[in-house]
Amino acid sequence: MAVHGTAAKRLRREEPQQRHGTWRDYISLMKLGITTANLMATVAGLWMGAHGHPGWKTVVITLIGTAMVVASGATLNNFVDRDIDVRMQRTSGRALPTGKVQPVSALVIGLALGAAGLVLLAGWVNSTAAACAFVGLVMYAYVYTVWLKRTTTLSTVLGGLAGAMPPLIGYAAGSGGRLNLAAWVVFSVFFLWQPPHFLPLAMKRVEDYRAAGIPMLPVVRGYTETKWQILVYTAAMVPVSLLLYALQAAGVIYLLVALVLGVIFLWRAVQGLFTKDDLGWANRLFRFSLVYLTAICVAMVVNPL
Ligand code: HEM
Numbered sequence: 001m002a003v004h005g006t007a008a009k010r011l012r013r014e015e016p017q018q019r020h021g022t023w024r025d026y027i028s029l030m031k032l033g034i035t036t037a038n039l040m041a042t043v044a045g046l047w048m049g050a051h052g053h054p055g056w057k058t059v060v061i062t063l064i065g066t067a068m069v070v071a072s073g074a075t076l077n078n079f080v081d082r083d084i085d086v087r088m089q090r091t092s093g094r095a096l097p098t099g100k101v102q103p104v105s106a107l108v109i110g111l112a113l114g115a116a117g118l119v120l121l122a123g124w125v126n127s128t129a130a131a132c133a134f135v136g137l138v139m140y141a142y143v144y145t146v147w148l149k150r151t152t153t154l155s156t157v158l159g160g161l162a163g164a165m166p167p168l169i170g171y172a173a174g175s176g177g178r179l180n181l182a183a184w185v186v187f188s189v190f191f192l193w194q195p196p197h198f199l200p201l202a203m204k205r206v207e208d209y210r211a212a213g214i215p216m217l218p219v220v221r222g223y224t225e226t227k228w229q230i231l232v233y234t235a236a237m238v239p240v241s242l243l244l245y246a247l248q249a250a251g252v253i254y255l256l257v258a259l260v261l262g263v264i265f266l267w268r269a270v271q272g273l274f275t276k277d278d279l280g281w282a283n284r285l286f287r288f289s290l291v292y293l294t295a296i297c298v299a300m301v302v303n304p305l
């Protein structure tokens, strides 16, 4: 049945405009901000695994391979999440919800990046690094994105298993495939860091997630429970981060950075329990989580033993 006049105009307005994407739109699928930060974590793992002396060929190939696998995870996450991203103000302008990039293109690019990155790591680094990358990719693109994010408040914590894999990829690359206790302590620091990194953002975007039907912790259990969990994970992360010094895997400079910034992180998390300005506090904590991440990665590079 032909549709004429205002109804036709309204229909045209509701469909995502079929605009052909530029190369920037395709690149945006890879979430370069998060991917770059994951490479920073990979470098930290590399230097820790190699006790400060990784070979440059290993560094370059590991970073290219890990970048491809993380970009693959982000692109596949965009492909799967396009139905919910269109319903959240923060993500509705992305390339897939706006129709700038076709879903099948994102799927093909995501799968190709993942396959190429895994082959690079397996063929030119080592099988342990490739295995860590494969686990991270499956955990992020499938377990977190397809399954957990839509069904449980535990998605953030379990998604943290994926987010803690890049430093382990780096550690495996730097150590010739050996994942000793220090490797798992590095993994644990990044694992414990992620809830205090993301949950403040989830608080800020609680109405977005409620509108999209995503059961993030603040949507289901409210701000108070979320603030307590932020405090618990931060309180666990600080002493675990100091274990690297106790294991003689990192030196005094690292110890001072982890101690001072860890105490500041902890104090800011405690402040959340008493603040009247929840969203202002959440904004500041999210931003500080990135400062802490950067400082810890730099300290691991500067002062491995
Ligand atoms: C459970 C795991 C994680 C969740 C749920 C999460 C979630 C998010 C979200 C929703 C944003 C805002 C992005 C936007 O608005 O477009 C963000 C930003 C960011 N995340 Fe995470 N993240 C996680 C793990 C990580 C990890 C492991 C890293 C790095 C090692 C990281 C680094 C960053 C950075 C640097 C930004 C700011 C840059 C940007 O917005 O692109 N995140 N995160």
Ligand SMILES: CC(C)=CCC/C(C)=C/CC/C(C)=C/COP(=O)(O)OP(=O)(O)O
Binding pocket: 034, 035, 038, 069, 070, 073, 074, 077, 081, 091, 132, 133, 134, 135, 136, 137, 140, 144, 145, 159, 160, 162, 163, 164, 165, 166
């Ligand atoms: C080896 C490998 C692939 C490791 C994964 C590293 C990585 C990208 C970790 C971040 C994990 C994560 C849950 C991001 C947020 O996705 P989201 O869907 O909650 O964010 P969005 O709402 O902004 O899309």
